[in-house]
Amino acid sequence: PLQETHQQDWVGIGFRMGDQRFVAPIGEIAEILHEPRHAVMPGVKFWVAGVANLRGRLLPLMDLCGFFGHELTSARKQRRVMVVEYNDIFAGLVVDEVFGMQRFSQLSLIPHTPQDVDQRLVPFLRGQFIREQAWQIFSPWALVQSADFMDLAS
Incomplete structure (x- = not known):
C-alpha cells in the first residue's frame, strides 16, 4: 500500500x-503585546524605547527598526511588542506590526539570504520563504545574544 507522506x-x-x-521561529517568541506604557531611560542608545512593568517583571523595550537604523512606520496602536526570553535575557522587541502565526511548507525553505538584504540584518537571518512576497526568517535569539544589542549605554 502507498504510504502518505506528511511534510512538517x-x-x-x-x-x-x-x-x-x-x-520569527515560534519557539523564540514568548508572547506578543500591544505596546505598553513605559518609562524612558536616560543614558541609553536611541533605540532603547524604555522599560515597562509586565506582571511585576521589568521588560526593557527595544525599537527593532531603530536598532537597524530605520524608523517605525506605523501608528502606535498598530505596533506590537514581541517578548523574547533567552537564558537570562528578557526583552521586548517593538515592531511595526505583527501578523500572527504563519505556516510555511518546510520544502519551500530557501536557506540562503538574498544579496539585496540590508547587511545589518544578515547575522540574524536564517533564510526565507516566498509566499506572494519574501518572508525573511529572523532569529530573535541570535539578536539578543549579539554584542551590539547588549551594548545599551549611549
Missing part, C-alpha cells in the same frame, strides 16, 4: 519592519 510545516510569528516582512 515550519511555523513562526510574522511581523513587519518598515515595508519588509519577517517571520
